[in-house]
Amino acid sequence: MRKTFWLVSLLVVVSLVLAACGSPAATEEAAAPAAEPEAAAGPAGFGSTLATVKERGSLICGANSQVPGFGFVDADGNFSGIDVDYCRALAAAIFGDAAKVEFRPVTAAERFTALQSGEIDVLSRNTTWSLARDTELGGNFTSTTFYDGQGMMVPVDSGITSLEGLEGGTICVQTGTTTELNLADVMASLGISYTPAVFEDADSTFGAYAESRCDAVTTDKSGLVSRRAVLADPAAHVILDVTMSKEPLGPMVRHGDDQWFDIAQWTVFAMIAAEEYGITSANVDEVKSSATNPEILRLLGVEGDMGLKLGLSNDWAYNIIKLVGNYEEVYNRSLGPDTPTYIPRGLNSLYTDGGLLYAPPVR
């Protein structure tokens, strides 16, 4: 018994060896890549996201897997939706290959920690831009990819037409979201008493609603539309004509890496600009060879060195458009009239069409 210590140390060594042999899946990228010079301002390891991603050979994108049209994984394990396509566009901009992206489904609860800890490079998971998230949660929202507002869905036969009709009712809501807070705010300001039924994820929330656990369910209107489409009888549910909040959704990156922030932001702008100039994945080669508009030439990397300024190759935007498409193509692929999750463009039209989408000049 006296020599327990030796035994202890022996077993420690043995178990360490075991641990080293037995977990081939363990270390993915243990070695820290050398920080780039311009990242010297931040603490070690940050400010070097692009280098890390390039070295790894793929982009890791935090995505949703439960919201059809935005981020959804089907029975074959394929991801689809506009949030997901954004990540593909980012991968196209970096690698010239839209497939070099690995999707990590993250829950609402763990998404910010996953971003902060470097587990994911970018969070593209219908996340609302808010002040607290820009500051306290250590993120930087790049740009809005979808302008949304919180809505309320009720069964048609309940006869409810306004929020006041929900007095004394039960409302299903997902936890850890801005939705949960907005609901409390709006109901308190209207003086409506209600009981929340709070769930961990979208599936549980809408599952409980489908089982008539609640009189109504609330989330972003886009989410309501896409979720209604997959309910047993979509026509039996109506989305109330009220907007309870502003919900600008967009991709988010970590604090402290401005280069990465720029790349993530300009990927969105490139897609919007492409729509504005009428460049699609189908005609991009033709436009590239025949265009005369200097703005288009700069965007496609024919003139100037815009891509190099971002730390990418000069054909970054060309790759995005060619491999993923412009904003309209991406939108229509997931939310267009031909999809079960159709949402009219509305605010998400170009500024020229009365919407809010506006890309700064590529110059």
Place this chain on the structure above:
Amino acid sequence: MQRVEKQKTTIPFWRDERILGVLGQAIFVFVVLFVGWLIYQNMKAGLAKQGITLSYSFLKGISGFDIAESLFAYNRSSSYWQAYLAGLLNTLSVSIVGVIFATILGVVLGVARLSTNFIINRLAAFYLELIRNLSLLVFLIFWYLGVFLKLPLVNEAIIWPGDIILSNRGVGIPWGIPTASFPTFRLILLAGFIFALIVFFSLLAYSRRTGRAPLTSLWTLAAFLLVGLTGWFALPEKPLVLDLPFVKGLNLSGGKILSPEFMALTSGLVLYTSAFIGEVVRAGIVSVSKGQVEASRALGLNGFQTLRLIVFPQAMRVIIPPLTSQYLNLIKNSSLAIAVGYPDVFYVSNTIQNQTGRAVEMISMVMLTYLIFSLITSVFMNWYNQKIKLVER
């Protein structure tokens, strides 16, 4: 032998076990401290990146969210701390209700498992084998989604005798509403409790003095009931009026409405834990040897007396330690409330953590809370265990 002796006198310090022991411990402490320091530094750097410093002062802030069930008035303007407290009380109520019902059902199962009646015996055995090999999480989810949410809509609710309403919005049971005389009644109950304590201790003293074994618990209960019932009937106005549940529009109203989440969590926990308690009780009863029963019969004790004076006290000694850990398991397992959407302390703290990003603070608080629960329960049970052991001499 001599060689050993010799070695011992000239033992070099690197083979001296005492020195090695001290050295080893010093290295161990150093390594632990170093790793701890490393972790702390990483965490601090990581949090600093987000502009967060470790602090619990955020708990005073306004929570901004609502909680479905709370034992006290709670709304969105309440603080995070109050939200945490609401969750804590919910955990406590689930635990208390769960422990009581699981114990009752567990004892019934344990006794049924030993029944000479073939059907009852097999039935209990089947139940124990069935439940003990299921995953609790799946079991809870099944009770929530597969049973309580599948109850009929409110307007088609099942009404059981005794005005119990079953619907997918919850289970309504009759409940007492306190009237003006309730505070007085509470005082009377307190007096009854004190009286019962007096009866209890005097009977205990009597039993020690004379060596007889009066029915202590029965008399204590009787004393309490006597005072309580006298108070109930003596008061000019009944302290509680019965409030029956009824269907009002889309929801239940009146009485006490138990939400599907609460019902699923408690019934799941009770059914699951009772299987384990049943096994504990069975083992406890079996542990009392047959000779004990036969001897007591030979001494002229009847069946009830044998059970009360001979079997029960001895079985309790075997039962209490594992029973304690089952109670603790139930309390800890109540954290699975998150899977059915019941706002217990873990779920609420998870929500707070989501809304504030204070993962380290909230997880440490929850862990501490459960540790305190565990500590209190085991201290109490150890005390009880000691007491029972004393009876045995």
Place this chain on the structure above:
Amino acid sequence: MTAMKPTLPPLTERSNVLRWLRRNLFGSWMDALLTILGALIVYWVVKGFLTWALVTADWRVVAANMRLLMIGQYPIAQAYRLWIGLAFLMFLSGNSLGIWARQSRFGPVLLLAPALLALLPFGAEPRKWLIILTVTGLAGWGLGLLRPEVLKRSVIAGWVISLPIFILLTRGFSESASGFMPAVQTNLWGGLLLTFLLTVVGILFSFPIGVLLALGRRSELPVIRLASVGYIELVRGVPLITILFMAQLMLPLFLPPNVTIDRVLRAMVGITLFSAAYLAENVRGGLQAIPKGQFEAAHALGLNGAQTMIFIILPQALRLIIPILVGQFIAVFKDTALVAIVGLLDLVGIARTVLAQPEFLGRQREVYAFISLIYWLLSYGMSYLSQQLEERLGVGKR
């Protein structure tokens, strides 16, 4: 036998039954009442269950999603690797049954189970593999019956390496997609496969830690003892789910920047740390049961402390607690379901996504009943096998 008793008097037989009934069911009025009550409960439960399972329930949701439930999003093209791993395990099982449980009728039945499963509508590919499983299992069984002494050692060695091999097969070797057995990222592991791997890894790694902690708790060095006691009590005092959350949310914060470990591995770390504390207590129970004479005898033979522990005490202690260890294994298996709450797609997690499929909304009962059946079969199977093993090895009887 029949020739000796050509006609069995019906009266005797009836009276036997009657006697049995009398003694076991209708001993007294109370007994009779309980019997009737019990019979009613049995009737009601069985009828209710059968009506639901055979008439009301729509099992298409399970059939359509069998692959998801079993292996999650694991690429179908790589699934043959899992089958090979399973076939290896099956061979070992057959071999072990042939060597140690020769008389058991249960063995061959177990080996035929995959072939029986192949009768269900699974499609050609799984059916082929299920039959291969039975064939390899029976081959192992036959070999075990023929050459028990020769194979004993190699089977034990096979079991020791079986789990690392299974994990390696699951994970793959080549980093490039076109190479031999391309790596499958852990985020694609799911369903029963993930549950199984979490359990195995949890037990495998918690075992050495648990033994260390148990030894630490009995150590005479106060610091080591305090640290072990502190760890064990701390972990046992909190629910597993808080530890899993800590592993998911706080572990990344504890590590230096740029060192990331993926979610599956984090869950494995959480389960291992949790299970180690419980295992430590079990091992301690075993250690305490070893009489002091063993220590003294070992010392008298000139063994030092470490040698005594490794060669004398631990083997005996571990042998004593085999049933408890199996119980712990089952507990870990059931507890892995909690990783669904932190967003992993294990058996429970994948069930949730299956239930979100539009065509199968509202089929919760079927899916969760099926999952419960899997948990039950595997847990019960393990505890049954351990009882068999206990009897064969005479555990606790020495």
